[in-house]
Amino acid sequence: MRRLPTVSDVAEAARVSRQTVSNVLNTPEIVRPETRERVEVAIRRLGYRPHASARRLRTRVSATIGVRLDPGTDGMSGALLDRFLHSLVEQADAAGLRVLLYTAADEDAEIRTVERLLDGADVDAFVLTSTHYGDRRIPWLIEHDVRFVTFGRPWGEHDMTDRSHRWVDVDGNAGLREATTSLLARGLRRIAFLGWPEGSGTGDDRRAGWRAAMTEAGTAPEVLDELDLGVEEDPHDLGVGGSAVAELAPAGVVCASDSLALAARLALGPDVPVIGYDDTPVARALGFASVAQPLEGVAQAVLELLRSDEGPHHRLLAPALVER
Amino acid sequence: MRRLPTVSDVAEAARVSRQTVSNVLNTPEIVRPETRERVEVAIRRLGYRPHASARRLRTRVSATIGVRLDPGTDGMSGALLDRFLHSLVEQADAAGLRVLLYTAADEDAEIRTVERLLDGADVDAFVLTSTHYGDRRIPWLIEHDVRFVTFGRPWGEHDMTDRSHRWVDVDGNAGLREATTSLLARGLRRIAFLGWPEGSGTGDDRRAGWRAAMTEAGTAPEVLDELDLGVEEDPHDLGVGGSAVAELAPAGVVCASDSLALAARLALGPDVPVIGYDDTPVARALGFASVAQPLEGVAQAVLELLRSDEGPHHRLLAPALVER
DNA sequence: CGCTGGAGTTTGATCGATCAAATGCTCGCC
DNA sequence: GGCGAGCATTTGATCGATCAAACTCCAGCG
Numbered sequence: 001m002r003r004l005p006t007v008s009d010v011a012e013a014a015r016v017s018r019q020t021v022s023n024v025l026n027t028p029e030i031v032r033p034e035t036r037e038r039v040e041v042a043i044r045r046l047g048y049r050p051h052a053s054a055r056r057l058r059t060r061v062s063a064t065i066g067v068r069l070d071p072g073t074d075g076m077s078g079a080l081l082d083r084f085l086h087s088l089v090e091q092a093d094a095a096g097l098r099v100l101l102y103t104a105a106d107e108d109a110e111i112r113t114v115e116r117l118l119d120g121a122d123v124d125a126f127v128l129t130s131t132h133y134g135d136r137r138i139p140w141l142i143e144h145d146v147r148f149v150t151f152g153r154p155w156g157e158h159d160m161t162d163r164s165h166r167w168v169d170v171d172g173n174a175g176l177r178e179a180t181t182s183l184l185a186r187g188l189r190r191i192a193f194l195g196w197p198e199g200s201g202t203g204d205d206r207r208a209g210w211r212a213a214m215t216e217a218g219t220a221p222e223v224l225d226e227l228d229l230g231v232e233e234d235p236h237d238l239g240v241g242g243s244a245v246a247e248l249a250p251a252g253v254v255c256a257s258d259s260l261a262l263a264a265r266l267a268l269g270p271d272v273p274v275i276g277y278d279d280t281p282v283a284r285a286l287g288f289a290s291v292a293q294p295l296e297g298v299a300q301a302v303l304e305l306l307r308s309d310e311g312p313h314h315r316l317l318a319p320a321l322v323e324r
Numbered sequence: 325m326r327r328l329p330t331v332s333d334v335a336e337a338a339r340v341s342r343q344t345v346s347n348v349l350n351t352p353e354i355v356r357p358e359t360r361e362r363v364e365v366a367i368r369r370l371g372y373r374p375h376a377s378a379r380r381l382r383t384r385v386s387a388t389i390g391v392r393l394d395p396g397t398d399g400m401s402g403a404l405l406d407r408f409l410h411s412l413v414e415q416a417d418a419a420g421l422r423v424l425l426y427t428a429a430d431e432d433a434e435i436r437t438v439e440r441l442l443d444g445a446d447v448d449a450f451v452l453t454s455t456h457y458g459d460r461r462i463p464w465l466i467e468h469d470v471r472f473v474t475f476g477r478p479w480g481e482h483d484m485t486d487r488s489h490r491w492v493d494v495d496g497n498a499g500l501r502e503a504t505t506s507l508l509a510r511g512l513r514r515i516a517f518l519g520w521p522e523g524s525g526t527g528d529d530r531r532a533g534w535r536a537a538m539t540e541a542g543t544a545p546e547v548l549d550e551l552d553l554g555v556e557e558d559p560h561d562l563g564v565g566g567s568a569v570a571e572l573a574p575a576g577v578v579c580a581s582d583s584l585a586l587a588a589r590l591a592l593g594p595d596v597p598v599i600g601y602d603d604t605p606v607a608r609a610l611g612f613a614s615v616a617q618p619l620e621g622v623a624q625a626v627l628e629l630l631r632s633d634e635g636p637h638h639r640l641l642a643p644a645l646v647e648r
Numbered sequence: 649c650g651c652t653g654g655a656g657t658t659t660g661a662t663c664g665a666t667c668a669a670a671t672g673c674t675c676g677c678c
Numbered sequence: 679g680g681c682g683a684g685c686a687t688t689t690g691a692t693c694g695a696t697c698a699a700a701c702t703c704c705a706g707c708g
Binding site for chain 2: 664
Binding site for chain 1: 328373374375377381386388393403406409410414422423424425426427437440443445583586587605606610
């Protein structure tokens, strides 16, 4: 394979110095227009492309984002991460950033991996998904002054407005409120909520959205409690959630996930409207409504927060109800 | 942030030269054991980690694999790629390789991206998924002497035994044969096939597996043709496949995908056994059997083919039927 | 006329590693 | 005793880019 052209080759061809070529690439505004033009022609003619590793060595910037690929996500929303990743890579690319994947069995292993990636100058910022209660990675990253953004708010623990922790999240509360409202608008009153047991941040947030909309519509507290179902999600058995919701004989159901919605749908049949969460292919296939996360928007927000130092350090995006 | 230790720092601490430290890391067998020991102690004490970019600049090897994240895969098997990616990253990490993602809108854009990644020494090998009939990327890669492996055989076009194209694939034919045989073993005879219209490599391969098993069991050709359904898959409407398969009133159905299996299942009810393909969460949730691709095995095979120059240049793996 | 300042460009050093060649050392053999 | 072979280690150059400082013009001004 032929030797690739370097800045020096371009410099020679354009009869300028290496540094001027470098300037044309990095700070074109300080180069006189006619010189710049000459260099740009030479770049195109030689098919020059900067050598990323050489640049990284010198600048100590890798322009690469590390993203962890979670092991566990074997649920129905595995495709969710997939779509998010796709948007992220697409937009990162447009911004001249690369996306490097890594995995780790547990948090400690992840911290070691992160250390390795940072020291090797492979990666200079991280995007974390599926943060959870008491996540040990967050304080470690903050303490080591590592740039990162999480997709998911910090539940509990430290202050949500802490500027050292940048995060982007989707407003599940608003999502369920909208879902519930849409059923209320159809004249339905007895709308059940099928979610997970209390204790998970996202789950409780979604539940609260349903409660708010129902309360606003004048539902009595004891009815609300009756209609509120929290079940452990079991990918191998939809029965639990299904039979529980069938017993209530609700006029409609809003759910914390599409797989719960699937359980409800199968138990209740197509005549009782069911609304899921995440708008997975299952929802599309079975034709029930679902709350869709704006993943492109999340990806965009993540990149913006990673790059800027000013402005807000967190972003809460509204999901959209996909009616069917 | 403190300055990271370099080879020179380690060399000084161990009272040897830079090169000896480098040798301990890369070719430990040529270093005298006691010297090696001293250097290793210094490495641990200083917490030294090689600077990946510096090494890449010098060696022109990036130890990074580029993987394209497809845009289209919005079907039910999007999670498939996800699981494959996870295995790949995990195993690549164990082998000291990194995985970099990229996207591209079309094949030409992908070729340009690949060029950029290669020239920037960001990536030195590629893994391509979802190869299709007449894929222009393959000849380009071969011609430019780029190391790559595809997950998916070359359908049609050039010789499947061509050593310049390394590939790994799953034997869908064997998978459907096994699925069909398992239903035959239960005493069922009228087993339908629900797949895509003829013309797709994977689809026809799976169909052929069903045909082989059925023919072996003594099914007459005209019955076979009657039981053979090819429908366009439409994620928004399962009706087409469902009503077609219901009309046949089969004793069992084997399908080319889980979403087709879902359509069959919904149309026929839980009493007619249905077998899907890909073992997605939907199959698990609804409790129908499915042919599972051995994705960890695929990832392992991909890495083996990428690394070795000897031995076979392609690998066909057998899937496993997951009964339920 | 000479001095200052700034825009535009060039020069030399550097990032952290590995390669290629040179050096020192020990051992065996004539 | 001298010499070549072979092992272990060191030295100097290099990969391709950017940084920091130096240099060259030329306009503006007292």
